[in-house]
Amino acid sequence: MTQSKPPLRRGWTTGSCATAAAKAAWLVLQGHEPPASVWITLPSGREVAFSLCQFTGTPDAPCAAVIKDAGDDPDITHGAIIRCTVRALPSGAGIVFKAGPGVGTITRPGLPLPPGEPAINPTPRSMICTALAQANNNILPDAEVTISVDNGEELAQRTLNGRLGIVGGLSILGTTGIVMPFSCSAWIESIHRGVDVARAEGLPHILGATGNVSEKAGQALYALPDIALIEMGDFAGGLLKYIRHHPVPRLSIAGGIAKMTKLGQGCLDLHSSRSRADMAALAQLAAQHGAPDGLPAQIKVCPTVAEAFLLSSTHNFPLGNLIAQKAWDVAHHTLAPAPVRLDVLVFDRMGTLVGKATEAALL
Known part of the structure; x- marks a missing residue:
């Protein structure tokens, strides 16, 4: 008898x-x-309790620290030490937020806060104001609040902050205060903020890619700046649905053969644990477009799309273009009615363009 996982x-x-x-x-x-x-x-x-791990600072500017516990989520900030220094300000000053070491500063428009502000998002700011009022007889005090994160600048190099124009460290984030394990909400939020920044900069063309190889290849193909790159990952739906309501002039979707096959089959979440390529449908697509005798049957029993693509290549059959076209159709339908010029790029593992679609076609 198998035991259920906790x-x-x-x-x-x-x-x-x-x-x-x-x-x-x-x-x-x-x-x-x-x-x-x-x-x-x-x-x-909801009321929740936090343990403090350290107190430093001075009597006029005490600093308290909390060790971040991300639960079972694979969060790069798990175990990071979050510090806050508070000092009193003159009456009427309100709450002033400052970025300490390891917390970034916003340098580009399009984010929830203007350039020059510390990257402490609106919800955490509101939570801090509520907490300080609670500790001050329910009266919001006048105080300077400086937040820092140990090794935050190094950790930020593993995030999208640099691309979003947040320099010097991490962002202080959270809309609910809770990290849901594997909820993917943080990634999708970063996709949305990337689009917001691109729109605020007036960029005419952005590229959403499923991974590093397709991103670099797509960037080189169109000579795009880093700010135009959206690390879509597996969340094609998160990007397409957001652009449907926040249009950009032109969008390119770039990805590997397998993930673009899944997009073309209607999957908007491309993660291997949440969607699978339908090899029978891929074989049928090949048969409908003149695949050599025997190739569709071989594709149908292939264990992976990559193997099906290699088989097609030996027959000089343009399976990559068919995959790109089907993915274009799904992406275009998801974007509608937003007036976005769309193209889909399919790359192999070496970054070679093996399929492209730029408009609707009769399939």
């Missing part, structure tokens, strides 16, 4: 950790002993 453990966003650290630091600033833990309020209204 449920995946949820974690906390950087915004929640910063909120707890800010509340603890404010309490110390008011003369309280450094607390072992504090309670904060999530956007849902």
Whole structure:
């Protein structure tokens, strides 16, 4: 008898950790002993407790720290130390947010905050304001809040921050305060912000790619700047549906043979665990377009799309273009009615263009 796996453990966003650290630091600033833990309020209204791992700073500017626990989510910030330093400001100043070491600064328009602001998103800012008011007899104090992340600048190199114009470190994120394991919400959010930045910059052409090889090959083909590149990954639907409501003049979709086959078969989530290529349908597509005798039957029993493509290549049959066209049809339908010029590029593992579609065709 097989045992069921335990449920995946949820974690906390950087915004929640910063909120707890800010509340603890404010309490110390008011003369309280450094607390072992504090309670904060999530956007849902739920109350949760956080343990503090360290207190530093000075009596006029105490600093509290929380170790981020991302639960069972493969988050690069899991285990990072989130610090918050709080100091009092003159009456009427309100809450002023600052980026400390390891927290980025926004340099481009299109994000939820204007250029020059620390990359502390609106929801974490609101959570921090609520926490400080709770610790101040329900009155919002006048205070400077500086958030930092140990090794944040190095961690940020593994994110899309540089491409989005966030320099110097990580963003303090979170819309619910909770990290849902493998929810993919952070990736999709980064896709949306990438489109927002491209639109704000007035870019005429952006490229969404499933991976590094197709991204580099597509960028070279069109000589696109880095800011025009959207790391779509497996979330074709996340990109296409957002552009449907936030159009750009031109969009290129680039990907490998297998993922573009799945897109052409109507899959908008291209992850291997959530969608599979239908080899029988691929064989039928080849047969409908004049594939040599015997090739469709061989394609049907191929274990992978890559193998089917190699077989087609030995017969000089343009399977890549058929895959690109079917993917174009699905992407165009998903974008409609947005007036977006669309093309689809299919690359092999070496970055060679093996299929392209730029408009509707009779298939």
